[in-house]
Amino acid sequence: xxxxxxxxxxxxxxxVSYLDRGYYFGDxxxxxxxxxxxxxxxxxxxxxxxxxxxxxxxxxxPYTRKELGGILRSLLDSxxxxxxxxxxxxxxxxxxxxxxxxAGVRPVLLAYCTASARPLAMMRTGVSVITRPDIRWLxxxxxxxxxxxxxxxxxEAKEQGADDVIWHRDGTVTECSASNLMIxxxxxxxxxxxxxLILHGVTRAVVLRLTRExxxxxxxxxxxxxxxxxxxxxxxxxxxxxxxxxxxIDGMPVGGGVPGPVTxxxxxxxxxxxx
Ligand code: PDD
Numbered sequence: 001x002x003x004x005x006x007x008x009x010x011x012x013x014x015x016v017s018y019l020d021r022g023y024y025f026g027d028x029x030x031x032x033x034x035x036x037x038x039x040x041x042x043x044x045x046x047x048x049x050x051x052x053x054x055x056x057x058x059x060x061x062p063y064t065r066k067e068l069g070g071i072l073r074s075l076l077d078s079x080x081x082x083x084x085x086x087x088x089x090x091x092x093x094x095x096x097x098x099x100x101x102x103a104g105v106r107p108v109l110l111a112y113c114t115a116s117a118r119p120l121a122m123m124r125t126g127v128s129v130i131t132r133p134d135i136r137w138l139x140x141x142x143x144x145x146x147x148x149x150x151x152x153x154x155x156e157a158k159e160q161g162a163d164d165v166i167w168h169r170d171g172t173v174t175e176c177s178a179s180n181l182m183i184x185x186x187x188x189x190x191x192x193x194x195x196x197l198i199l200h201g202v203t204r205a206v207v208l209r210l211t212r213e214x215x216x217x218x219x220x221x222x223x224x225x226x227x228x229x230x231x232x233x234x235x236x237x238x239x240x241x242x243x244x245x246x247x248x249i250d251g252m253p254v255g256g257g258v259p260g261p262v263t264x265x266x267x268x269x270x271x272x273x274x275x
Contacts, residue, residue, distance in 0.1 A: 001078040003071050003111040008078060011112075017094040020108060025099070026146035028091030028107075029053040034239045035084045035113065037275045038076060041239075043069070045202045050088075053142045059092055062107045075113050084115040085240055089145060119241060123267060126245035126259050127163035127236075131225060132156065134167035134174050134197075141196050153177040164236065166249065169197065172222050179238030180204040181246075183231035184262045188217035190227070203237040210269040216262060233260030243267045 002014040021027035031050050034041040047065045054061050063071065072086055093105030134140075136149035153165035154177045166181055167174045174192050175181050180201040182191040189211050194200040211218035228234070232255045234246040243266055245259035254260075 001075060001112075003075055003109060005108060008071075008074055016108070016110070019094045019096060020091050021093060021095065021102075022089065022091030022108070022145055024097055025092075026144065026148075027057075028089055028145045029057065029059065029143055030087065030089035030145060031143060032239050033072070033086040033088070035076065035081055035086060038082050039275055040072060040076075040086065041274070042202050042206065043072075045205065049143060049200065049202065050090075053144065054090070056139070056142050057092075057144065058101065059090065059107055061090065062109060071109070071111060072113075075111060079113050079115070081113045081115050083117060084113055086111060086113045091145070116240070119244065122244050123242060124259070126247035128161075128248035128251075129164045129166050129176065129246050130157055130160050130162045130250055131166045131168055131173075131228070134169045136167075139196055140174070140198055141194070141200055143199060150177040162248075166228065166246075168225055171225050173225060173228050174198050176236045176238075179236040179241050179244075181234065181236055182207065183223070183228060183235075184233035184260060185223070185227060185231050187232075187262075188219060189262065190219055190221055190223050192222050193220045201237055201239075203239055203242065206273065207237050207243060207266055207270065210266055210273075214265060214269055216265070231255070233263050235259075235263045235266075243270055 001008050002011055004014045029050065031046045033043065033046050088111040091108045093107050095102030095105050132153060157163060157165050165177045175198040180191065180198060182189050192198050208218055234254050236244050236246060243263065245263045247254055247257050
């Protein structure tokens with residue numbers, strides 16, 4: 001079942017208007033929630049970010065947080081999803097194509113859930129990545145539908161035989177195409193500060209909390225491509241990925257070329273937070 005236009009309908013009946021601003025402007029926002037044991041993980045943090053994204057682009061959310069919770073609950077119940085994810089997007093609405101905000105339109109909510117297992121193999125063996133200039137706009141903190149930068153990056157990684165891209169702006173490392181990046185340098189975890197250049201990841205916040213609980217030194221500080229190349233460990237964090245070790249960057253092994261001890265410790269600590 002899919003939630004679209006104020007109701008839950010079978011997939012075969014779900015349709016959207018060709019005039020939806022999501023199509024021609026990417027004028028909308030989204031969230032991806034992880035579902036563990038039939039429950040949304042860190043739901044409040046996702047709602048917080050959704051509200052922040054909406055506020056920043058002047059989009060009035062058509063539902064309260066409680067109503068959104070009810071909608072997602074009805075979706076999970078109808079699909080009986082135990083482990084998986086929920087995709088939710090809200091576009092500004094349906095109106096003839098004009099760049100400025102149309103008057104009197106109601107935002108359109110689309111939400112559905114998908115069953116999927118945790119990416120355990122990838123979490124164990126790690127991924128290889130390439131570095132590329134960050135070609136996105138300057139409000140990467142907003143989870144908006146404009147994902148062409150990420151789409152192009154992911155495709156280029158695939159064509160180069162890699163799994164993902166690490167972005168940098170003039171040599172300062174930011175994040176990955178659809179996840180945050182952390183490295184271990186001189187025993188401490190480093191990650192880009194949560195400003196306008198990265199998405200303020202829900203998983204990133206959980207992992208930073210875990211470093212404090214585990215007594216692992218961690219700093220939110222921008223670092224260069226040179227520092228990245230000297231990292232003892234590197235890993236990415238994201239809702240569907242959790243914590244995935246990065247074992248090769250631009251063809252060179254990271255540390256020993258296998259997942260490192262800090263990464264594995266944080267993976268274990270993360271696992272302990274799951275229901
Ligand atoms: N991606 N950075 C970017 C650019 C992202 O798109 C995402 C999430 C993250 C990680 O954020 P979180 O831990 O809150 O999932 C960081 C989602 C999952 C996606 O676009 O599918």
